[in-house]
Amino acid sequence: MTETAPRKIILDCDPGYDDAAAIMLAAGSPGLEVLAITTVAGNQTIGKVTNNALRIARMAGLKDIPVARGAVRPLLRPAVAVASQIHGETGLDGVDLPEATLPLDPRPAAQVIVDIIMREPEGTVTLVPTGPLTNIAIAARLEPRIVSRVREVVLMGGAWREGNATPCAEFNIENDPEAAQIVFSESWKVTMVGLDLTYQARASEEVRERIRAVGNPSSKCLWQILEMFAENYRVWRGFDSPPLHDPCAVAYVLDPTLLEVRAAPISVETHGTLTYGMTVADLRGPAPEGCNTFVALRIDVDRFWDLMVRAVEHLG
Numbered sequence: 001m002t003e004t005a006p007r008k009i010i011l012d013c014d015p016g017y018d019d020a021a022a023i024m025l026a027a028g029s030p031g032l033e034v035l036a037i038t039t040v041a042g043n044q045t046i047g048k049v050t051n052n053a054l055r056i057a058r059m060a061g062l063k064d065i066p067v068a069r070g071a072v073r074p075l076l077r078p079a080v081a082v083a084s085q086i087h088g089e090t091g092l093d094g095v096d097l098p099e100a101t102l103p104l105d106p107r108p109a110a111q112v113i114v115d116i117i118m119r120e121p122e123g124t125v126t127l128v129p130t131g132p133l134t135n136i137a138i139a140a141r142l143e144p145r146i147v148s149r150v151r152e153v154v155l156m157g158g159a160w161r162e163g164n165a166t167p168c169a170e171f172n173i174e175n176d177p178e179a180a181q182i183v184f185s186e187s188w189k190v191t192m193v194g195l196d197l198t199y200q201a202r203a204s205e206e207v208r209e210r211i212r213a214v215g216n217p218s219s220k221c222l223w224q225i226l227e228m229f230a231e232n233y234r235v236w237r238g239f240d241s242p243p244l245h246d247p248c249a250v251a252y253v254l255d256p257t258l259l260e261v262r263a264a265p266i267s268v269e270t271h272g273t274l275t276y277g278m279t280v281a282d283l284r285g286p287a288p289e290g291c292n293t294f295v296a297l298r299i300d301v302d303r304f305w306d307l308m309v310r311a312v313e314h315l316g
């Protein structure tokens with residue numbers, strides 16, 4: 001692989017406004033090649049997020065890639081509530097999207113993940129989960145060799161300070177803590193792009209206007225996504241501008257210089273009552289030799305928005 005070859009990624013997601021924006025960023029960035037989109041229940045039910053993934057894929061011009069439906073519910077815990085307050089009843093309320101044209105791949109998401117990683121040259125595929133980690137955990141159990149074959153896992157989820165689903169836990173991790181613990185405890189390189197990082201990437205009114213001003217169909221779509229997200233975050237969370245979580249993980253794969261990351265052991269609390277689903281990152285000192293888990297600390301916000309703008313310019 002040459003330096004300029006696009007980075008191959010699999011997006012495992014639950015669209016959702018910010019997942020949809022992540023798909024658009026990936027599809028509109030020549031530095032990335034999207035090999036598949038797999039879905040997982042989270043922001044909405046599996047049927048709704050899968051339909052949304054298919055429609056966003058069409059809008060973003062993704063053709064000839066598998067889109068596969070994944071886990072209906074978490075591994076162990078009872079299904080948790082969907083995030084209708086933030087993402088609406090459909091998961092993408094208020095966004096004009098074309099009907100889906102891509103057929104749904106008949107394989108389960110975890111099988112598609114395994115098939116692609118086993119097919120592609122070793123060390124070339126990056127997994128980018130932006131929803132609960134159920135599919136990724138199942139894939140690792142289905143075919144353990146994927147763990148050494150992937151290049152890395154860059155996930156949106158977790159937090160090393162406060163949570164959002166609970167005071168301690170972030171939504172994606174709290175949705176399936178046992179799956180998350182499997183993912184963090186495998187030997188692949190995992191980077192946790194958590195709330196501490198994504199809260200820095202706020203889609204201010206100025207940013208939203210900049211996206212709108214691009215003036216093409218995909219910028220209109222992203223603008224609608226951001227406006228809906230902004231309104232819901234304002235009403236339900238009291239935020240002036242919404243944090244655009246999921247694209248931060250994609251942006252890191254696209255340009256690792258955008259984020260400052262630090263090696264740190266990370267475990268997921270799976271027994272606590274108040275702390276269930278908390279990601280515990282040990283940042284007390286230098287990480288032990290060979291530590292394969294990383295915490296994202298800071299993002300270059302201006303360059304992040306430049307990437308988003310460039311992606312919609314590219315998509316047309």
Ligand code: BDR
Nearest residue numbers: 016018083130171172245
């Ligand atoms: C995460 O939760 C979901 O609602 C978003 O899509 C994002 O992946 C943020 O906590």
Ligand code: CA
Nearest residue numbers: 016019130131
């Ligand atoms: Ca998500």
